Amino acid sequence: MAKLKLRGKDLRNIGFPESPVISVAITVMEQHYKHHSQNDALALLQKVLQEPEAYREDEHLGKIAEKLIVEESKEIALNEAPADYAVYGKEFIDEGAISQMNYAMRLPVTAAGALMPDAHQGYGLPIGGVLAVRNAVIPYGVGVDIGCRMCLSILDIPQEQLEKNASVFKRELIAGTVFGAGAEWKPRLEDEVLEHPAFSEIGLLKHLHQKAAAQLSTSGSGNHFVEWGLVDITDADNEWALPPGRYIGLLSHSGSRGLGAQIAGHYTKVAREITPLPREVQHLAWLELDSEAGQEYWLAMNLAGDYASACHHQIHKRLVRAVGGQLLARVENHHNFAWKETHGGEELVVHRKGATPAGKGVLGVIPGSMTAPGFIVRGRGEAASLDSASHGAGRQMSRSKATQSFTGHELNKLLQEHKVKLIGGGLDEAPGAYKDIETVMKAQTALVDVVGKFHPKIVRMAEGGPRED
Template sequence: MAYEKLPVSTAKPVLSWAGHPLGSEEIQMAKNVASLPFVFKHVALMPDVHLGKGALVGSVVATKDALIPAAVGVDIGCGMMAVKTPYNAQKLDDKLKKIRLDLEAVIPVGFNENKEVEKKAGNWQGWADFKELHRGVQDLKGKAMKQMGSLGGGNHFIEVCLDTEENVWLMLHSGSRNIGNVLAQCHISTAKELAKMMQTYLPDPDLAYFVAASPNFHAYWHDLQWAQDYARFNRNVMMARFQKVVEKHLAGGKPMKPLLEVNCHHNYAEKEVHFGEDVYVTRKGAVRAQENDYGIIPGSMGTKSYIVKGKGNLESYCSCSHGAGRKMSRAKAKREFTLDDLLEQTNGVECRKDYGIIDEIPGAYKSIDEVMQQQSDLVEVVATLKQVVCVKG
C-alpha cells in the first residue's frame, strides 16, 4: 500500500495511509495541523487514524523550532512492551485463569496504585530530577512512586499471547499514569494562555504551541522526556512482575531468559533527522519504524496483534500505526453492544466479561487485518499473536 495525498489546500500536504475516505471532522483536523507555519514538509496519517484532541490520533507531525503539547497528548509515553518467552502453548494447559487472577493481584489497574513503593521503582534514576519538574506536580511525587508499576485504565491491558508457532508471548500496554497526565495538562494550559496573551491565530485552541528558543519550550521538553522515561520504566516494572507470575506457573519459579524484548512508545516526541534536517517528530498514536526497528501493533481484545520490524519509509517519517484504532466512541460502543456480544467476541480469551469493559469490545475497533494491509510499505511482520489471557484496566 502506498499513501494517498489528501485534496486539501494547506501550506503543507497531508499524506494518508488510511486507505479509506476520512470524515469531514478528520479532514478538518488534518488541515488545521498542516496549516501551521512551523510544520515541516508534510503531515503523515497512519492506517488507524481517527479523531483526537487538536491533532488526529494516528498522525505523525514533524516540526521546525516548535512543539504542540496537545499533539503529543496527555498520556505521555504511552506505549507497548512485549517479551517472547521460551515456553510453548502446552505449558499453559489449565493455568490461564490462575495466571489472570495472579496478574490482577500483583499489578494494580484503573485508578489503583501499589500499597508500597517497590524497590525497583524506588531506585529509578528519574526521581533525582523530580524537583526540576513543573511546579504543578510537586505534591505528586509520592503518588507517582506508588503508581510506578501500575497499568491504568481505558485501553491499557496485559496479555498472554500465542504466536503462529505456539510460542508464549507476554505483552502489555501502558503509559505515564497520573503524573504524565498532570504534567501534560500543566503545559497545555500554559501554551493556551500564551496564545491568548500573544493573540496568536490558531485554527484550533488545542494547537497552541511553544517556540523552541523560549523558556516554556525548554521546560516542556524537559518534562516530556522525563515522563517518557517514566512510562518506559513503568512498563519494565510491570513486565518484571508479569514474568514472575508466568515463571511461577510454567517453570516452577525458575527465572526465564527472554528470546526477544520490545519496548516502544506511541505517544511521544523526539528529535530526529529527516530529509537531511533536524526536526522534532511528534507521534500521536504512531510507532517509530526506522529500518530494523522492532515495534508492536496490537489489535483489540479478542483479535490478533503483530510484532513488526520497520522498513524505514521516509515519507511516513519512519513510522507505522499503533494499533487497530477505534471506529466508534466509548459511549456509542456501550449503547450498541450487549454483554452477549462481548461474550461472543472474546470467546476463547480468559478475561473479565462484564459491562465494565463493553467499551473495549473488539467491535468498537477497526479491523486490524485491514490496518496491516495498508502499511505493508511501512513494516514487515515478524510474529502474529493471538491473546489467550487479557487483563484490562
Template sequence: MTTPMTTPMTTPTNQHPDFPVALPGAREDNVRMWAQPYDVEPAALDQLRNISRLPWTHGVRVMPDVHLGKGATVGSVIAMRNAVAPAAVGVDIGCGMVAVRTDVTQSQLPDDLSAMRRAIEQAIPVGFSSHSGVAEVIRKDFVLRRRFGLLMDGFSGLRAEKIGEREKRASQQCGSLGGGNHFIEVTADEDGTVWLMLHSGSRNIGKEIAERHMYAARNLEHNLGLPDRDLAVFVSDTVEMENYLHDLYWAQDYALLNRSAMMTALKGVFARWFPQARFAEEIQAHHNYVSPETYDGVEVLVTRKGAISAQQGQYGLIPGSMGTGSYVVKGLGNTDSYCSASHGAGRRMSRTKAKKTFTLDDLAAQTAGVECRKDGGVLDEIPGAYKDLESVIAAQVDLVQVEARLTTLLCVKG
C-alpha cells in the same frame, strides 16, 4: 532486539498500491495518508487540515489507525520546525508497549487460565488502583530500584506549575496498569510460542504534566489566532519550550520504567507456573512521544501520537483490541512516513457509542476463547469498537514487515 525471532510471516514489502494519498484542503499538500480520507471521520480530517496549516508544520503523516483526538488526531506523525504542540503528543506521555517471547509453548499452558489472570491482577494494580507505597517489584529488583530512585530524584525539578504535590501519587502508581485501552496479555505466535505483552503509559503524572503545559501554551501571544486552541505550540529558544521538553522527557522515562516494572512483575507471576521459563530480550515501543529527527535535510521535532517509530530494522508492536491479537513488526525505514507506523487498530467508534451499540452477549461472543473480563466495565473496549487489525496492517506493507502474529489467550483490563 538481538535474540532470534520466530520465522517471519510471508508479507509483501512493496508499496501498497493505494498509499500514501494526499488530503484535499491541506496546506501545500503536506499531508500524506496511509488511510483513505473517506474512511476517516470528518472531524479528524479537519484536525489534520488545521495542523497542516500551522506555520511551524513541516509535514503530517497519517497512519491507517487514525481517529479523532484532542487537538491532534490519534494516529498522526507531525514534524514541526522549531516548535512542538503538546496536543500532538497526547496526554498519556510515553504511552506504549512492551513484549517478550518466552520458551514456553501454548500446549504447556493450563487449560483454564483464570487462576493466572487473577494472579496477574493481584500482582499489578489495574484501573484506579495503585500500590500502597513503592511497588514491591521495584523494591526487590536492584536495577528497577536504582532507575526509580534516579527518576524520583528529578521529580522536584519538574517545571509544570504545582506539580510537586503529585510526587506521592506518582511514586505509588509506578508499576500499575491504569484503565481504558491499557492491557496485559498472554499470547501465542504462529509456532505456538508464548509471549507476554502489556500496554500502558505515564499514568496520572503524565496526564498532569501534559494538561498543565497545554494550558500554559494557550495563553502565549503567538497562539492567540489559532483555529483550535488545543493546537497551541511552544517555540524553540524560549523558557516555555525548555520547560515542556524537560518535563516531557521525564514523563517518557517514567512510562518506560512503569512498563519495565510491570513486565518484571508479570514474569514473576508467569514463573509460578513455569519456574524454569526463559525470556528473550524485551521489545519496548513508545507511541506518544517527541523525538528530534531530520527529514528532507531539515531538523524537525517529530511528535508521534498513536504511532510508533519504524526505522530500518527496528522492532515494534501493533496491538489490536482485547481478543483480536497483535503483531510484532520490523520497520522498513520509509522516510516518506517519517519512518513511522501505526500503534494499533485504532478506534472506529467512541466509548459512549460502543456502550450503546453492543451488549454483554456481544462482548462474550467477540472474546470467545480468551480468558478476560466480560462485564459492563469493559464493554467500551469490545473488539467491535475498533478497526479491523488485518486491514490496518495491510495498509502499511511499505512501512513495516510482519515478524509474528500473536493470538490473545489471556487479557487483563483495568
C-alpha cells in the same frame, strides 16, 4: 431558584480560550444572568463566542465580546492552505480526523506530516497523526498520556502450558496488576526513575513525585491492558535468533499515569497563553524549543516516557517471575511522544500522537483488539510517513456509541468463540468498536514488515466489563 454558578472548565469545554475573557464572562453571567439555567447560560455564551461582533453593543454581553475581539486580533494566523502530507488507508479514516490534520498542516511551524491508517478524531492532532515542526513542541501533539507504550515479553515456557495452567496465569495476572484512574500499587516500589533529577529541578514535578511513586507499576483505564497470549514468530531472520514457532508472551499497553496527565495539562495551558491561535486549533498551541517553558516541557516529557517504561518493566518482572518464566526477547515502543529527528536534511521535532516509530530496522508492536491479533513489526523507514506506522487498529466508533451498540451477551459470545478470557474490560472496548486490524495492516505494507503475531488469550483491563460465567 438556585443562582447561576459557572466554572472556567465549563467555558473551556464550549471553546472559550484559556485567557482573562473566562473570568470576565463568568462575572457578567453570574451578575446579570443569574436566573438562567447553566445550559441556557452556556448556549448564550456560545453565541457570543461564535459572533462577538453581533454582541459588541450589548450592555452586558458587550464586555465579553470586546475581550474576544481583542484576543482574536492577537491570534497567530494560520497558513492559507495545508502543506501536502501522506495519508495511509484514507478510505476508512473519518472526515473529522482529516479535517484536524488539515488544520495542523496549516500551522506556521509545520514542516511535514502524515496520517496513519488507524487514525480517528481526537483533540488538536488526530489520533494516528504524525506532525513534524521546526524548533517547537506541541504538548497536545504528544497527548495527555505521555509515553503511552507497548511492551511485549516472549518467554521460555512451552506454549501448551498457557492452556494447561490457565488458572495459574489468570490468578497471577489478577494478583500482579492494578488498573483504573488513581490506582496505586502497595507497597510502593523502588525504581531508579524516581531518582531522576528533573523531580527536584522543575517545580511542577516536585509536587508530582509522590503521585508517581504511588502509581508506579499500575495501569490506567480505557484501552490499557495487560494480557497473556501466544506469540507466533514467523521471520526466521529475527533479531533474537529465535527459531520460528509459537511461544508464550506477555503484552501490556499503558502510559505515564497521573504524572503524564498533569504534565500535559499544565504545559498545554502555558502554550495556549504564550501562543494564541484560532479556536479551531487552540489545542495545537506550541512552545518554542529553546524557550524556558519549551525546555521544561521537553525534560518533563522525557521523564514521563522513562516513567511509563519503568511501569511496564515492573509489571513484566513481577508477572514473569510469578509464572516461573525466563525472558527470551522483548519488544517495546511508545506512541505518544515527540522526537528530534532529521528528515529531508533538516532537524525537526516529530510528534507521534498514536503512531508507532517505524524507522528502518526499528521494532514495534501494533495491537488489534481483545480478540484480534497484534503484530510484531520491523520498520521500513518510509520517508513519506516520517518513519511511522499505526499504533493499533484504531477506533471506528466512540466509546458511548460502542456501549450503545453492543451487549454483554454478544461480547461474551465473541470472547468464547476466540477462546479469550476477559478480566474487567467494558463494552466501550468491544472488538467491534475497532477497525479490522488486518485491513489496517494491509494499508501500511510500505511502512513495516511483519516479524510475528501475538494472539491474546487472558486479558486484564480496568473493571466494568461483562461478568464472568
